[in-house]
Amino acid sequence: ECGAPDVEALVRELRRAGAEEARVERGADGCIVHLPRHDTLVHVDAHATHVFCEAGADLRLALRQALALTVPTI
Amino acid sequence: LCVKDNRLSLLDIDEMCDEIGINRHIIRFTSTVRFEDPGPAIKTAEKLQNLLTEKLEGWTITISEGNISVESVLIKVEGEDDSTKNIYVSWTNQDEDLGSYILGLLQSMVQYSPMKE
Numbered sequence: 001e002c003g004a005p006d007v008e009a010l011v012r013e014l015r016r017a018g019a020e021e022a023r024v025e026r027g028a029d030g031c032i033v034h035l036p037r038h039d040t041l042v043h044v045d046a047h048a049t050h051v052f053c054e055a056g057a058d059l060r061l062a063l064r065q066a067l068a069l070t071v072p073t074i
Numbered sequence: 075l076c077v078k079d080n081r082l083s084l085l086d087i088d089e090m091c092d093e094i095g096i097n098r099h100i101i102r103f104t105s106t107v108r109f110e111d112p113g114p115a116i117k118t119a120e121k122l123q124n125l126l127t128e129k130l131e132g133w134t135i136t137i138s139e140g141n142i143s144v145e146s147v148l149i150k151v152e153g154e155d156d157s158t159k160n161i162y163v164s165w166t167n168q169d170e171d172l173g174s175y176i177l178g179l180l181q182s183m184v185q186y187s188p189m190k191e
Contacts (some may be wrong), residue, residue, distance in 0.1 A: 001098065001099040001100070001101060001167070002096045002097065002098060002099060003097070003099050004099055046097070047097060047099065047100065048099065048100040048101070048102065049099065049100070049101045049102070050101075050102045050103075050104065051101070051102070051103045051104070052104050052105075053103055053104070053105050054105060054106060057174060057178075060103060060105075060174070063103075064167065064170065067101060067167070071099060071101070072099075
């Protein structure tokens with residue numbers, strides 16, 4: 001991975017995977033994608049993406065797939 | 075593997091990114107396991123370390139100030155002496171297999187069996 005994910009695309013992918021409640025809160029140094037129904041949030045800044053996931057392995061897999069599609073790679 | 079100063083060199087991924095001027099983006103996952111284990115958090119951490127040493131034979135497991143690490147997987151125990159402990163398990167995207175294995179191990183341990191000293 002060599003850059004932050006495209007957050008709009010990430011939300012689209014998450015909604016497509018069934019997490020329709022995904023919503024974005026933007027801040028000064030990045031943004032947070034909330035998935036309240038899944039007790040999960042994704043903090044994105046320029047250097048790192050940190051997923052705090054209290055849901056099961058299925059959602060984590062969906063998040064990994066969505067990130068793989070939206071994070072720039074070499 | 076890259077060509078550096080007209081020589082083939084084997085670099086780790088961080089060195090490689092520095093060489094070609096790319097800011098590596100780290101993806102990390104964190105999940106929480108809640109565990110009834112009265113006593114100091116450090117004691118719970120030591121029990122977890124023993125469990126992981128038994129289950130992850132051949133892996134280097136270290137503990138520092140109550141934080142356990144295996145490769146990029148970090149395990150931190152928090153909670154007052156007499157209360158439920160929160161065990162935070164965190165790992166990078168590249169270590170998904172190891173991280174999810176350890177998370178599953180701790181979840182099943184909490185669910186099905188009391189932890190031994």
